[in-house]
Amino acid sequence: MMRYMMSLLAALMLWALPAIAQNSGPLRIEITEGVIEPMPYAVPDFVGESATATEMGRNLSRVIASDLSGTGLFREIPAQAHISRITSFESPVQYADWRAVKAQALITGAVSVDGSGRLVVKFRIYDVFAGQELGNGLQFVGTQDGWRRIAHKVADQVYARITGEGGYFDSRVVYVAESGPKDQRAKRLAIMDYDGANVQYLTDSSSLVLAPRFSPSGDRVLYTSYETGFPRIYVLDVASVGRRVLPTMDGTMSFAPRFAPDGRTVVYSLTQGGNTDLYRMDIGSGASTRLTNAPSIETAPSYSPDGRQIVFESDRSGTPQLYIMAAGGGEARRISFGQGRYGTPVWSPRGDLIAFTKQSKGRFHIGVMRTDGSEERLLTASFLDEGPTWAPNGRVIMFTRETQGAQGQARLYSVDISGRNLKQVQTNGGASDPSWGPLQN
Amino acid sequence: MTEAMKTNGAKMTYLSKTLILCAGLALAACTNPDRFENQNTVDLGGSGAGLAGSAQDPTSPAYFQQTIGDRVLFAVDQSSLSDAAQATLNGQANWLGSNPDYTAVIEGHADEQGTREYNLALGARRANAVQEYLVSRGVAPNRLKVVSYGKERPIEICSEESCYTQNRRAVTVLAAGLSS
Numbered sequence: 001m002m003r004y005m006m007s008l009l010a011a012l013m014l015w016a017l018p019a020i021a022q023n024s025g026p027l028r029i030e031i032t033e034g035v036i037e038p039m040p041y042a043v044p045d046f047v048g049e050s051a052t053a054t055e056m057g058r059n060l061s062r063v064i065a066s067d068l069s070g071t072g073l074f075r076e077i078p079a080q081a082h083i084s085r086i087t088s089f090e091s092p093v094q095y096a097d098w099r100a101v102k103a104q105a106l107i108t109g110a111v112s113v114d115g116s117g118r119l120v121v122k123f124r125i126y127d128v129f130a131g132q133e134l135g136n137g138l139q140f141v142g143t144q145d146g147w148r149r150i151a152h153k154v155a156d157q158v159y160a161r162i163t164g165e166g167g168y169f170d171s172r173v174v175y176v177a178e179s180g181p182k183d184q185r186a187k188r189l190a191i192m193d194y195d196g197a198n199v200q201y202l203t204d205s206s207s208l209v210l211a212p213r214f215s216p217s218g219d220r221v222l223y224t225s226y227e228t229g230f231p232r233i234y235v236l237d238v239a240s241v242g243r244r245v246l247p248t249m250d251g252t253m254s255f256a257p258r259f260a261p262d263g264r265t266v267v268y269s270l271t272q273g274g275n276t277d278l279y280r281m282d283i284g285s286g287a288s289t290r291l292t293n294a295p296s297i298e299t300a301p302s303y304s305p306d307g308r309q310i311v312f313e314s315d316r317s318g319t320p321q322l323y324i325m326a327a328g329g330g331e332a333r334r335i336s337f338g339q340g341r342y343g344t345p346v347w348s349p350r351g352d353l354i355a356f357t358k359q360s361k362g363r364f365h366i367g368v369m370r371t372d373g374s375e376e377r378l379l380t381a382s383f384l385d386e387g388p389t390w391a392p393n394g395r396v397i398m399f400t401r402e403t404q405g406a407q408g409q410a411r412l413y414s415v416d417i418s419g420r421n422l423k424q425v426q427t428n429g430g431a432s433d434p435s436w437g438p439l440q441n
Numbered sequence: 442m443t444e445a446m447k448t449n450g451a452k453m454t455y456l457s458k459t460l461i462l463c464a465g466l467a468l469a470a471c472t473n474p475d476r477f478e479n480q481n482t483v484d485l486g487g488s489g490a491g492l493a494g495s496a497q498d499p500t501s502p503a504y505f506q507q508t509i510g511d512r513v514l515f516a517v518d519q520s521s522l523s524d525a526a527q528a529t530l531n532g533q534a535n536w537l538g539s540n541p542d543y544t545a546v547i548e549g550h551a552d553e554q555g556t557r558e559y560n561l562a563l564g565a566r567r568a569n570a571v572q573e574y575l576v577s578r579g580v581a582p583n584r585l586k587v588v589s590y591g592k593e594r595p596i597e598i599c600s601e602e603s604c605y606t607q608n609r610r611a612v613t614v615l616a617a618g619l620s621s
Contacts, residue, residue: 182595182598183595183596183597183598185593208590208593210557211557211558229546230586231561231589251586253561253565253588253589255558255561269558269562271561271562271565273569274520274565274566274568274569274572274573274587275566275569276562297559297563299558299559299561299562300556313556313558313559315559320556320559341555343556343558343559344557344558357556359554359556383600384553402553404600405598405599405600406598408600433557
């Protein structure tokens with residue numbers, strides 16, 4: 001299945017259809033921190049050119065709507081309110097009918113299956129009030145099994161053209177699937193689409209596994225497993241599901257691994273004699289270099305997108321706080337100074353913000369701050385929120401929320417960096433430790 | 442999805458072959474979406490349960506676990522050993538001295554109030570504190586290993602201090618047979 005997904009990635013194609021209008025018009029959502037009114041849009045069922053394609057056309061439009069409305073930036077005008085019916089992709093759009101239902105954006109599409117059994121999906125985006133097309137029509141070709149990816153790609157195009165930001169719908173998340181009671185919890189690695197679809201399990205639950213992290217290109221996953229009875233770091237190839245343990249000294253524990261942006265270097269925590277410090281390893285040679293040397297706990301590292309700095313968690317001041325040092329180690333500067341304990345810092349893909357877990361007055365929060373520690377904003381509050389991970393466009397954060405008490409369970413949630421649009425990510429049972437992968441090609 | 446692919450006919454032919462290959466793989470994967478479905482075993486990380494021997498037999502692991510006490514507890518965020526903990530560990534050290542065929546793995550644990558990776562490191566501090574104390578009381582270092590489970594293996598599951606206090610622990614789990 002993994003190999004199939006990787007191949008699909010290469011198999012998707014697009015090219016421009018003849019443009020109706022070149023001007024991009026005024027249709028625009030500015031993503032700001034203020035409260036925004038979601039933009040009303042319509043996405044009628046894509047027109048099918050056969051019985052199978054008709055059903056597919058409906059499925060595609062539903063996934064596109066789920067992606068767009070799921071952002072909280074768009075609001076769908078439901079089909080029963082539509083006046084016009086789109087029965088042909090090429091017929092002129094009746095703008096007045098769409099204005100009457102107050103749809104500002106209209107997405108139309110057509111689906112067919114070509115001679116090789118491939119799905120061919122064409123779509124156009126219209127600025128209803130300007131009465132013109134927004135950008136060029138596009139066409140995607142892929143396997144029928146990969147139809148959800150095509151829908152996500154259409155939605156990514158709509159999102160990008162209207163917000164001016166990169167999309168994030170055609171992406172995947174690796175996480176820990178959990179089952180069983182709290183004192184006997186079974187954990188295994190799983191991978192899914194960002195919206196919870198297409199779940200695949202990467203390990204069994206015979207060994208405890210923790211905190212997976214995607215490689216920058218999404219081809220590999222680093223994680224910690226107790227396979228040997230002691231926590232050690234493994235690297236897993238997503239396509240083949242083959243894995244190998246990274247070499248670390250006997251009598252030590254290693255955990256909290258993260259890739260550097262080069263995809264070849266790993267920063268991680270190593271515990272020896274009860275003391276935990278940060279090290280970096282060249283995956284190819286297995287050679288490790290020590291980065292910190294302190295009697296305190298140093299863990300939860302994360303590289304800056306340019307690979308030059310590492311933000312990490314340390315209790316050298318007496319409580320866990322956030323620090324930044326050069327990627328080669330050396331002097332670190334503290335960036336968290338608010339009340340409480342700070343952990344699991346993760347550098348945003350844009351480089352401008354650091355997401356973190358904060359523990360204060362018996363509550364947990366997910367928050368963001370600038371890389372100098374200024375402008376701290378808490379986005380969530382609950383009994384236990386932890387482990388933020390960034391969407392590829394740096395606009396949304398996914399994290400683990402665990403409920404209180406003997407029946408407590410972990411689930412995945414997402415929230416905008418504005419603090420809006422908090423919602424649960426659909427998973428089959430318990431889930432924790434998400435790592436959001438890159439936008440797929 | 443590159444610019445080149447928009448117009449490159451040769452590329453398309455190549456991609457068609459790829460599609461046929463991956464369609465077959467997808468079908469195979471769908472017949473067994475969960476390749477691990479028959480394996481539901483859980484690694485409890487050696488809770489020390491179900492030990493052989495009678496608690497009345499002072500040479501039995503059951504005696505070690507129940508009469509001497511196989512665990513010590515810690516204050517919030519701390520890894521220092523209380524007087525009560527030291528008394529328990531004195532008993533453990535004496536027992537290990539009289540039963541030289543046993544080795545032990547010391548498991549460090551934390552309560553759920555903390556992030557996962559920090560708690561792993563905190564559990565390691567606790568396990569290490571126990572190891573160092575036992576060594577100071579004459580147990581050979583090569584008979585002791587340490588591991589941390591952080592907050593992954595609670596024994597009490599409520600979200601209150603009465604449970605947390607039992608979960609902030611280091612447990613000395615016996616294994617038969619000296620490695621040397």
